[in-house]
Amino acid sequence: MELDLTKAKEFYSKMLLIRRFEERCVEFYSKQKIRGFLHLYIGEEAIAVGIMNALTPEDAVLATYREHGQALAKGVSANSIMAELFGKQEGTSRGRGGSMHLFDANTRFYGGTAIVAGGLPLAVGMALADKMMKRNRVTVCMFGDGAVAEGEFHESLNLAALWNLPVLFVCENNRYAMGTALNLTESETDIYKKAASYKIDSKQIDGMDVVEVAKAASRAVEDIKDGKGPLFLECLTYRFRAHSMFDAELYREKVEVEEWKEKGPLVVFQKRLEEMGLWSEMDVKELEDEIKTIIDEAVEFAENGTLEPIEDLEKFVYSEVSNG
Amino acid sequence: MDNTITYREAVREAIRKAMREDERVFLIGEDVGNYGGSYAVSRGLLDEFGRERIIDTPLSESAFTGAGIGAAMNGMRPIVEIMTVNFSLLALDQIINNAASMLHMSGGQFNVPLVIRMATGVGNQLGAQHSHSLEGWLSYIVGVKVLTPATVQDAYDMIGLALSDPDPVLVFENSLLYNSKGSLDTKSTPIPIGKALVHRPGKDITILTYGINLFKALEAAETLAKDGIDAEVIDLRSLRPLDDETIMKSVAKTHRVVIVDDGWKSGSISAEIMARINEQAFYELDAPMARVCTLEVPLPYAKHLEDAAIVQVDKIVDTTKKVMVQS
Ligand SMILES: Cc1ncc(C[n+]2csc(CCOP(=O)(O)OP(=O)(O)O)c2C)c(N)n1
Numbered sequence: 290m291e292l293d294l295t296k297a298k299e300f301y302s303k304m305l306l307i308r309r310f311e312e313r314c315v316e317f318y319s320k321q322k323i324r325g326f327l328h329l330y331i332g333e334e335a336i337a338v339g340i341m342n343a344l345t346p347e348d349a350v351l352a353t354y355r356e357h358g359q360a361l362a363k364g365v366s367a368n369s370i371m372a373e374l375f376g377k378q379e380g381t382s383r384g385r386g387g388s389m390h391l392f393d394a395n396t397r398f399y400g401g402t403a404i405v406a407g408g409l410p411l412a413v414g415m416a417l418a419d420k421m422m423k424r425n426r427v428t429v430c431m432f433g434d435g436a437v438a439e440g441e442f443h444e445s446l447n448l449a450a451l452w453n454l455p456v457l458f459v460c461e462n463n464r465y466a467m468g469t470a471l472n473l474t475e476s477e478t479d480i481y482k483k484a485a486s487y488k489i490d491s492k493q494i495d496g497m498d499v500v501e502v503a504k505a506a507s508r509a510v511e512d513i514k515d516g517k518g519p520l521f522l523e524c525l526t527y528r529f530r531a532h533s534m535f536d537a538e539l540y541r542e543k544v545e546v547e548e549w550k551e552k553g554p555l556v557v558f559q560k561r562l563e564e565m566g567l568w569s570e571m572d573v574k575e576l577e578d579e580i581k582t583i584i585d586e587a588v589e590f591a592e593n594g595t596l597e598p599i600e601d602l603e604k605f606v607y608s609e610v611s612n613g
Numbered sequence: 614m615d616n617t618i619t620y621r622e623a624v625r626e627a628i629r630k631a632m633r634e635d636e637r638v639f640l641i642g643e644d645v646g647n648y649g650g651s652y653a654v655s656r657g658l659l660d661e662f663g664r665e666r667i668i669d670t671p672l673s674e675s676a677f678t679g680a681g682i683g684a685a686m687n688g689m690r691p692i693v694e695i696m697t698v699n700f701s702l703l704a705l706d707q708i709i710n711n712a713a714s715m716l717h718m719s720g721g722q723f724n725v726p727l728v729i730r731m732a733t734g735v736g737n738q739l740g741a742q743h744s745h746s747l748e749g750w751l752s753y754i755v756g757v758k759v760l761t762p763a764t765v766q767d768a769y770d771m772i773g774l775a776l777s778d779p780d781p782v783l784v785f786e787n788s789l790l791y792n793s794k795g796s797l798d799t800k801s802t803p804i805p806i807g808k809a810l811v812h813r814p815g816k817d818i819t820i821l822t823y824g825i826n827l828f829k830a831l832e833a834a835e836t837l838a839k840d841g842i843d844a845e846v847i848d849l850r851s852l853r854p855l856d857d858e859t860i861m862k863s864v865a866k867t868h869r870v871v872i873v874d875d876g877w878k879s880g881s882i883s884a885e886i887m888a889r890i891n892e893q894a895f896y897e898l899d900a901p902m903a904r905v906c907t908l909e910v911p912l913p914y915a916k917h918l919e920d921a922a923i924v925q926v927d928k929i930v931d932t933t934k935k936v937m938v939q940s
Pocket of ligand 1: 355403404405406432433434435436463465466467532
């Protein structure tokens with residue numbers, strides 16, 4: 290993976306899009322246009338952008354309830370995501386999913402799973418289907434460090450390794466599961482070591498550095514497509530915001546958050562570009578304007594969206610196709 | 614073509630036929646391959662279809678059920694076998710939060726064409742962790758369909774029906790039925806999902822049941838006939854969706870109802886059926902409805918205790934007579 294000006298712009302603007310999109314979400318949450326649980330990804334943008342860079346449109350992604358960033362990076366439109374958050378028919382899930390359940394068939398984005406670790410078995414099955422049908426594509430499964438304590442994590446890793454499946458497990462280790470620090474819940478806090486115990490090639494990387502994530506992801510996806518079976522990336526990161534909009538953040542010190550902010554993905558990337566002499570070539574103001582336009586448009590799209598008619602409420606409980 | 618085979622063979626033949634006709638179909642579960650299925654349903658299939666399509670799994674109900682869901686979302690037609698319904702509890706998260714919710718949660722984008730087969734049933738002295746009938750309880754879940762084949766014909770037909778359905782279908786095979794024999798017509802058109810079947814027409818009272826209790830109910834009906842009571846016996850076949858139409862039609866004809874259900878009374882499928890009859894056909898009733906269920910105890914091991922806890926023919930006979938007397 291070559292980091293030239295074009296790639297640099299792409300990475301920076303994607304991370305910035307996620308950041309600004311979510312900041313706007315906070316605004317609309319305060320205005321009560323967005324309701325329900327809202328989990329922000331701010332601070333973790335480098336992971337989504339770095340991982341998705343390695344994928345083709347044919348590759349599938351499964352994520353958790355903190356998935357705005359992954360969805361945007363996979364190419365789900367800001368319009369449809371915002372419309373979903375506003376509960377509109379034009380949303381990714383016709384207003385039935387909300388922030389925690391974004392789904393998009395066009396970009397092969399499979400959610401949006403709010404049961405911690407619940408997506409891992411699905412990813413195993415998606416990859417199994419690809420292997421059985423001899424389709425050379427990858428399923429990426431993203432989850433938090435909290436998922437590691439669930440049985441499904443272990444069951445799924447075992448199956449993926451046993452069956453040599455084309456799946457990339459990406460653990461976004463932001464050190465907390467809601468308010469509980471990893472060292473209070475895990476005897477082994479180096480998560481990649483758990484994956485290794487299932488004979489899965491696994492690495493711990495700096496999840497704040499989009500370039501490092503992108504490189505590791507490209508290598509991993511290439512290896513998986515070469516038939517090397519499942520791979521595991523533990524991306525060390527931090528969320529700058531509360532767990533959700535309801536979290537009073539009693540479990541961590543403000544200084545810790547501030548320290549991490551200095552290591553944030555946008556800051557780190559700017560420094561890297563400065564060192565490479567590319568930063569001066571970037572017109573950040575222009576990028577900000579472009580992103581503002583995209584988000585303004587998304588908000589307008591969402592505002593103008595329609596509400597799913599109540600008569601359609603019971604649609605999609607079962608498929609409409611009938612087999613007689 | 615008409616021939617007599619066992620319920621077990623009927624299920625196996627249906628799986629074999631589906632696998633021959635559609636390369637997307639595969640069987641996955643504990644001991645389905647080398648062992649031949651814990652109830653020997655899949656015996657021989659490994660030889661015919663190989664390890665790629667008859668997949669032995671570790672003891673990981675949640676992961677292999679979830680893998681079935683994921684594979685279904687990605688174009689396959691998996692048949693997941695769960696050894697017994699008791700173990701499906703470890704996969705309930707996947708069944709409810711993923712399989713049953715996916716289509717709706719994704720705004721209609723991702724359906725889950727998945728079949729989950731489970732053995733169910735009571736009466737083998739297996740104790741509380743191996744012999745419950747939770748199909749009524751699982752039929753509470755919106756987004757899945759629940760089938761309970763009682764006959765050899767249904768054991769065969771329902772696998773095909775479930776596989777061609779675009780949504781997740783749970784098929785409950787009563788383990789005590791596997792050795793039962795019946796005739797199978799592989800050329801007949803299957804009765805669709807959601808349709809109940811009047812097995813024995815009658816005019817005095819309706820006995821609603823499903824699964825193995827169909828045979829207990831039919832036996833009871835023969836005894837009752839000797840006392841001049843002409844019972845109509847209905848095999849529900851499908852617990853979700855329930856066939857309200859057939860139920861209400863029968864109630865309108867006999868005006869009396871007994872429900873025979875392998876589940877515990879409280880919150881059971883029989884409770885649901887009573888509620889529906891109350892809502893839809895109350896004025897047709899000539900007597901309070903009654904039901905025969907499993908006693909509200911975790912199933913005991915000792916034979917006499919187990920027998921006392923579960924549905925028996927004489928309990929059906931007694932209950933039916935009581936209802937007749939009340940009207
Ligand atoms: C099975 C399950 N248990 C509990 C919860 C409640 N819950 C929601 S998010 C969360 C923390 C998960 O932390 P982690 O996996 O590290 O992800 P993060 O929120 O840090 O992105 C918990 C406990 C849940 N959603 N699912």
